[in-house]
Amino acid sequence: MKRKNIARFGNPELVKSLMPNYSSSRPVVKFYLLLAAMTLIILALARPQFGTGTETVKRHGIQVMIAVDVSNSMRATDVSPDRLDVAKQLLSSLIDKLSNDQIGIVVFAGEAQVQLPITSDNIAAKMFLSNISTNMISYQGTAIGSAIDLSLKSLASTSKAGRAIVLLTDGENFEDNAIDAAKLAAKKGIMVDVVGVGTPQGSPIPISGTMSYMKDQQGNVVVTHLNEQMCKEIAAAGKGIYVRADNSDNALRAVNNSLQQLATAPIENEVYSTSNEQFVNLAWLAFFLLLIDMIILERKNKWINQFKWF
Incomplete structure (x- = not known):
């Protein structure tokens, strides 16, 4: 285009001589x-990532399996915003404190399932924790004994590190013998701490997406209560502590202090390979x-x- 414009003025070579710069x-x-x-x-x-960075991590810590009650009763709002959210908030803060330890997650209602196998990846643990909901298990109920048994199987039996199960539940156990399961855990050297979520006064259970509450077969509104007696008996059988969760950090400090009493040991040497930004x-x-x-x-x-x- 510029050449055409220059050519309009005359001979390009002549014009060029008139514009030495x-x-x-x-x-x-x-x-x-x-x-x-x-x-x-x-x-x-677009933040491309390529290449790798490696880091050898030597850890001394403990192994903790977290068992979370996801039965419908955990939707009750006798603690704000509801029982399950209070439990998840407490566990998120607890995971931050267990930075050198191995963590696994079990969820349970009428049956128990492993949500996250034992791992040192705290970021993954928090990611899996955030996805926990009461819709995860279709078979409803509260099988605390199954949750303890599954947590027990998920912990490494050959580890020299201290091992513990942290159970978060409202204590309404209808499926199995949770006390016997806790005694078996204690016999194998695994402490069972119990965090009660809810209040003894209880509250109705909201139905998701509606303004209604769950009702029994007779049409009466179901009111769910925190069964503190059951929670205390499970903790005593598992040689752990019982504490009630509320909107303060008392339960977090109590559980963390309990876990700090366990002996630490080398639990793994990991090499992480990551993409460089x-x-x-x-x-x-x-x-x-x-x-x-x-x-x-x-x-x-x-x-x-x-x-x-x-």
């Missing part, structure tokens, strides 16, 4: 510099290209042309 190459160079810089900025915003390098390269583009003028520099470089 004109450069036909510099605008092209500046265009490609700007194009390259914009491309790098777009790539940087490359957006910083691309951003710096784009910055330098833009800087060069600003320095280069579209016309020849008369001051520089005064020097005889060759």
Whole structure:
């Protein structure tokens, strides 16, 4: 386009002699510099990751299986916002404190399931914890004994590290003998701490997505209560502590202090392999290209042309 405009004034060679500082190459160079810089900025915003970084981690800690009650009664709102959310908030803070330890998660209602096998990845533990809901297990009920048995099987029997099960429930056990399961855990050297969630006064159970409450076969509204007596008996059988969860951090401190009494031991040496973020390098390269583009003028520099470089 520029060549056509110059040709309109006359012979390009003659016009060129009248414009000694004109450069036909510099605008092209500046265009490609700007194009390259914009491309790098777009790539940087995409946050590319490649390459690997390795880190050897030596851990001394304990093994903790967390068993969370996800039965319908955990939707009760006698603690705010509801029992399950209070339990999850407490566990999220507890996981932060167990940074050097191995953690696993079991969920249970009428049956128990492993949500997260024992791991040292606290980030994964919190991610799995956030996904826990009362819709995870279709078979309703409260099988605390099954949850303790499954947690027991999930802990490494050969580990020299202290082992514990932290049980969060409202204590309404209808399916099995939780006390015998806790005694078996204690016999194998595994402490069972119990966190009661709810209040003895209890509350109705909201039905998700409605303004109604669960009712029994006779049409009466079901009121669920925290069974503290059951929780205390399970904790005593498992040689652990019982504490009631509320909106303070008392339960968190009590459980953490209990776990701190367990002996730590080397539990694993892990090598993590991660992808390295490359957006910083691309951003710096784009910055330098833009800087060069600003320095280069579209016309020849008369001051520089005064020097005889060759």
